[in-house]
Amino acid sequence: MKPKSQIVDETTLLEQMLLVRAYEEAIVAGSVAGKVPGTCTSVGQEAAGVGVVSALAGDDLILTNHRSAAHLLARGADPGRLLAEVMGRRDGYCKGKSGSLHISVRELGVMLTSTIVGGELSLATGVALSQKMLGRPGIVACFFGDGAACEGVFHESLNLASVWQLPILYICENNQWQAFVHRRETMKGEHISERAAPYGIDGATVDGNDVLAVRSAALAAAEGVRSSGRPFLLETWTYRSRGHFEPDDQAYVDPAEHAAWLARDPIARSRQRLVDSGRLPPEEAAALERRVRERIVAALAFADASPFPALDEMTTDVYA
Amino acid sequence: MxxxxxxxxxxxxxxxxxxxxxxxxxxxxxxxxxxxxxxxxxxxxxxxxxxxxxxxxxxxxxxxxxxxxxxxxxxxxxxxxxxxxxxxxxxxxxxxxxxxxxxxxxxxxxxxxxxxxxxxxxxxxxxxxxxxxxxxxxxxxxxxxxxxxxxxxxxxxxxxxxxxxxxxxxxxxxxxVPDGEHVVPLGKAKVLRPGSDVTLLSYGKTVHACLAAAEQLAAAGIVAEVIDLRSLKPLDEAAFLTSVHKTGRLLVVHEAARIAGVGAEIAAQVAERAFASLRAPIVRLGGPDAPAAASHPLEQAFAPDAAAIVAAARSLCR
The missing domain is CATH 3.40.50.970 (Thiamin diphosphate (ThDP)-binding fold, Pyr/PP domains)
Incomplete structure (x- = not known):
């Protein structure tokens, strides 16, 4: 399957965001019902993921982390195979061996997904070195969070990428939360993008809850990386509106902050903009939402019908 | 060469x-x-x-x-x-x-x-x-x-x-080093000195201590087989099992700490798979459960030397 990279229509972006939301809500509902293992969602961050991926070219490569649903689905991953993976089934993209936390889909260029916070930062330099030394055209988009930006490997990665001039678009999804701790408790400064300058590279912060703003900033950043061969640090300013890991009662979250961010929900904003401007009549919006829900129902049925791996898979794929 | x-x-x-x-x-x-x-x-x-x-x-x-x-x-x-x-x-x-x-x-x-x-x-x-x-x-x-x-x-x-x-x-x-293309496969141990009385199994620097010990043991009438593991994973299980079937005695030697070291794995495998061939308990010589010191005598004493290997082998063959 070819990655979907040339999307320009906001309705299509909205549909992708709706798909990500419906997919993750299905996982949450499944975990409440005891049918799906608990997982880390990216609810509230859909625009940040969808907007950036929409700005990438088909031969660009993506490295992501445990909050990967938007990156995978926007890149064209099949929700049925993703759900099969989350449920540990044979038809999952990783044969059920990954589960939700580190899903890679090489055929779509989603490479080496790591759930070790900062793991993707350490691997991206190597992937970009291959692109550069083997003369391949694509750049490397590396998604991480504000938590990973507090790991030592953040420094090591940006420093080496700058010294070696590696074509990496670093995307920090600053979702305000580092597992169960607000970033205010763990780091100085508001913005991760301010850290670009000491490495001699450029950075920018964009409203991560506005899919068009994200797409526009990512297009400019990716083009810069592509033409200069140098890294760029883009920060998408967003919010993790669910807990760290399902289930999570979020008793530690300030209700006022939560409410303020919910009022800026990226899907509601995009939908409202489309409806208000007449580009998406309300009945068509409702039809879009219905289509997405039907896709997820079918995906869940596919995943549920997929068998568990044979027990001998426990020891396959260990050595090449 | x-x-x-x-x-x-x-x-x-x-x-x-x-x-x-x-x-x-x-x-x-x-x-x-x-x-x-x-x-x-x-x-x-x-x-x-x-x-x-x-x-x-x-x-x-x-x-x-x-x-x-x-x-x-x-x-x-x-x-x-x-x-x-x-x-x-x-x-x-x-x-x-x-x-x-x-x-x-x-x-x-x-x-x-x-x-x-x-x-x-x-x-x-x-x-x-x-x-x-x-x-x-x-x-x-x-x-x-x-x-x-x-x-x-x-x-x-x-x-x-x-x-x-x-x-x-x-x-x-x-x-x-042999001339030209010289490739050694992974997972293959090497018998450096054949013997029939005791197997001295090692890797790295202590292989040379085992060879020196074998020389001294020969003078005392004990014919030691010296095997260099070379590859710790994959491990050449056949090499040491075959040797122990022949000698009935096993001494595993390495500089790394004995506790949960490679020698422990080898000893366990031999106990599980060649117990009937053993004529004496398996012995492991290795470093202590301590950081290595910089001071020369302490640093050198960390790794088993030929004298310790000879003493252990003689005790095994008594």
């Missing part, structure tokens, strides 16, 4: 493999400074100095290995591997399995260890067993110049992450 030091043998292996395969590259702390002949021949893109940052060196190698290059990285001293554990163990060792086989990690990590330079415990720690215990990795520790070359060539050609431990006391000890 030409004579090379292991340092030179490593350089020869790197040069030959880089000539053979344009995707092989080498980077690490001071690599381009120390191996300027490689820079001259292959250029600065394939022979790179790096920051003193083991995590990103290893992570870069893992990412590059999964996407078409075959990196060899030099992390200098084995204790520095602690900074690269996530990248080697969690990424290179596990992401093949986690991804359902979508990626392979053909990379080699060089690291020195062992007594000899008086550098103390943060530069000298035989931690090879940690990596034997980590899935997806292979582990080598040669004892001769010829094996340094032949095993490194095989490691570079292998599609898995390989930890290549260099006993630093051996690094500048010359030895014969």
């Amino acid at each position: 030409p004579t090379l030091t292991p340092f030179e043998a490593i350089g020869a292996a790197l040069a030959e493999e880089m000539r053979r395969d344009p995707t092989v590259l080498v980077f690490g702390e001071g690599v381009a400074t120390k191996r300027h002949d490689l820079v001259d021949e292959f250029g600065p893109a394939r022979v790179r100095n790096t920051p003193l940052a083991e995590g990103i060196i290893a992570g870069t190698a893992a990412g590059a290995a999964a996407t078409g290059l075959r990196p060899v990285i030099d992390l200098l001293f084995a204790p520095f591997l602690c900074y690269a554990m996530d990248e080697l163990v969690n990424s290179a060792g596990k992401l093949r399995f986690i991804s359902g086989g979508q990626f392979a990690f053909p990379l080699v990590t060089l690291a020195m260890t062992g007594g000899g330079w008086g550098v103390g415990a943060q530069h000298n720690h035989n931690n090879e067993a940690w990596f034997v215990h980590s899935p997806g990795l292979k582990v080598l520790m040669p004892s001769s110049a010829a094996d340094f070359k032949g095993l490194l060539k095989s490691a570079i050609r292998d599609d898995n992450p390989v930890l290549f431990f260099i006993d630093l006391a051996l690094l500048h000890q010359p030895g014969e």
Whole structure:
């Protein structure tokens, strides 16, 4: 399957965001019902993921982390195979061996997904070195969070990428939360993008809850990386509106902050903009939402019908 | 047959493999400074100095290995591997399995260890067993110049992450290396001296202590078989089981701490699979459960020497 990279229509972006939301809500509902293992969602961050991926070219490569649903689905991953993976089934993209936390889909260029916070930062330099030394055209988009930006490997990665001039678009999804701790408790400064300058590279912060703003900033950043061969640090300013890991009662979250961010929900904003401007009549919006829900129902049925791996898979794929 | 030091043998292996395969590259702390002949021949893109940052060196190698290059990285001293554990163990060792086989990690990590330079415990720690215990990795520790070359060539050609431990006391000890293409397969132990009374099983520097001990034991009428494991993972189980079936006595010798060391695994396997052949209890000689000291006599006493091996073997054969 070819990655979907040339999307320009906001309705299509909205549909992708709706798909990500419906997919993750299905996982949450499944975990409440005891049918799906608990997982880390990216609810509230859909625009940040969808907007950036929409700005990438088909031969660009993506490295992501445990909050990967938007990156995978926007890149064209099949929700049925993703759900099969989350449920540990044979038809999952990783044969059920990954589960939700580190899903890679090489055929779509989603490479080496790591759930070790900062793991993707350490691997991206190597992937970009291959692109550069083997003369391949694509750049490397590396998604991480504000938590990973507090790991030592953040420094090591940006420093080496700058010294070696590696074509990496670093995307920090600053979702305000580092597992169960607000970033205010763990780091100085508001913005991760301010850290670009000491490495001699450029950075920018964009409203991560506005899919068009994200797409526009990512297009400019990716083009810069592509033409200069140098890294760029883009920060998408967003919010993790669910807990760290399902289930999570979020008793530690300030209700006022939560409410303020919910009022800026990226899907509601995009939908409202489309409806208000007449580009998406309300009945068509409702039809879009219905289509997405039907896709997820079918995906869940596919995943549920997929068998568990044979027990001998426990020891396959260990050595090449 | 030409004579090379292991340092030179490593350089020869790197040069030959880089000539053979344009995707092989080498980077690490001071690599381009120390191996300027490689820079001259292959250029600065394939022979790179790096920051003193083991995590990103290893992570870069893992990412590059999964996407078409075959990196060899030099992390200098084995204790520095602690900074690269996530990248080697969690990424290179596990992401093949986690991804359902979508990626392979053909990379080699060089690291020195062992007594000899008086550098103390943060530069000298035989931690090879940690990596034997980590899935997806292979582990080598040669004892001769010829094996340094032949095993490194095989490691570079292998599609898995390989930890290549260099006993630093051996690094500048010359030895014969066969002319031309010399490749030693991974997972094959080598019988260095055949014998019938006791098996002396070792790897790295202590192989030479075993050979010296065998010489002394021969004078006392005890014919010891000396086996160099060379590869700690995959482990050549057939080699030591065959030997123990013949001799009935096993002495495992290494500089690494005895506790949960490679010798413990071998002893357990022999107890499980060759118990009926044993004529005496298995004995392990290894370092104490302590950091290695810098002070010369303490550093040297950490590793079993020929006298200790002779005494243990004589006791076994009594």
